[in-house]
Amino acid sequence: MSVSSSHNAYLNGEFLPLAKAKVSVLDRGFLFADGVYEVIPAYAGKLFRLQQHLDRLNSSLTAISMKPVMSDRQWADVLNKLIEPRGQSDQSVYLQVTRGAGKNRDHQLPSEYQATTFAMCQAIAADSLDKISRGISAITLDDIRWDWCHIKSVALLGNILLKQQACDQDCTEAILLRDGYATEGTASNLFIVKNNQVITPPKNHNLLPGVTRDLVLELAIKAGISATEREISEQELFDADEIWLTSSTKQIMPVVELNRQAVGNGQLGDVWRQVSTAYSQFKDSLRTQ
Ligand SMILES: Cc1ncc(COP(=O)(O)O)c(C=O)c1O
Structure with a gap:
């Protein structure tokens, strides 16, 4: 089932309007840029080179000592749900995974963490x-x-x-x-x-x-x-x-x-x-x- 077209963002398991997506100021992505991202185009509603982007996402996560946040199939499901309501228009999907919010600001990597997983999509401008x-x-x-x-x-x-x-x-x-x-x-x-x-x-x-x-x-x-x-x-x-x-x-x-x-x-x-x-x-x- 696709999500509503006003729900153009995904944050930690929930689809929602981008303006409603909020993360903690203690998020390590905000404090330390402790996170990784991908940008994936979708043409006519189809994600382009998705597997290659997910492979690189998982390599980036491994390189910063984080575990995959979900399976490739789950990612495909989330990203497809984001682009589906936008029909055949060309879209750019941004996704970001950070090491989440700790109890306070601490340089040392936490032994346990709850990753922040975010994605959003926007139209690719053909004129540019x-x-x-x-x-x-x-x-x-x-x-x-x-x-x-x-x-x-x-x-x-x-x-x-x-x-x-x-x-x-x-x-x-x-x-x-x-x-x-x-x-x-x-x-x-x-x-x-x-x-x-x-x-x-x-x-x-x-x-x-x-x-x-x-x-x-x-x-x-x-x-x-x-x-x-x-x-x-x-x-x-x-x-x-x-x-x-x-x-x-x-x-x-x-x-x-x-x-x-x-x-x-x-x-x-x-x-x-x-x-x-x-x-x-x-x-x-x-x-x-
Ligand atoms: C520094 C840098 N190099 C290369 C690329 C091109 O990578 P890709 O073809 O996977 O988009 C990017 C894309 O954003 C980049 O930021």
Whole structure:
């Protein structure tokens, strides 16, 4: 049975209107950013790459010494109930799990805890995706974040301060540099194309193992495009024919300008067109399933 359309949030077992969802000020998510999250798109009422997102959620929970809060089947049930009343419209589902509220503020991890489990959904704006697909500008910045970027932690202060520097320079994203290598964006994974070869940095603690990243690699290989996972030096980034940034809600963003210089010929790349078309076809095939 689906829930009422005004109930666009889920909190600890209950579906309710978002404005009514409240957590304690002692919640460790609020006090310490002691929690993890996921963002999952739903196209035409179908959750996209749900299993991959749930697998990453459980890896993030394990990495911060928390246990899964519910089974994959239970998550699917909760998230489907949230999106069902919204029909065929494209939605973005946000879910967050924190270590819950203790009796007082204590840095030490509690031996027992009651996790706070929250989810909400909102419409994906088609016009912003259209704008992105015409090409975005980015800047490079030193990665000031911590060393465990493979965890999808709610501690996003580093990411948002870096993103703001990009916004202040009228750019959509910042591409982050660590020890002379480009790793990822503040909320996206990085790809470059050089001589028709697609390159993305390998998964390690410097970047989030993106669900879109994996799918883009898979689709490029299926389309017969040469694709490899290896480090990308700062110089290679500037010499790239094409640069893309990927994420679940923004898909494959073509970067046409980097630090005010044209990327390649400054136009949308041929390889981007090919992979982006394959991505749209993959999405469309799910709509009709
Ligand atoms: C830092 C970072 N890297 C990469 C990504 C892309 O991950 P996904 O494709 O799973 O959305 C995100 C998404 O929010 C992110 O925050």
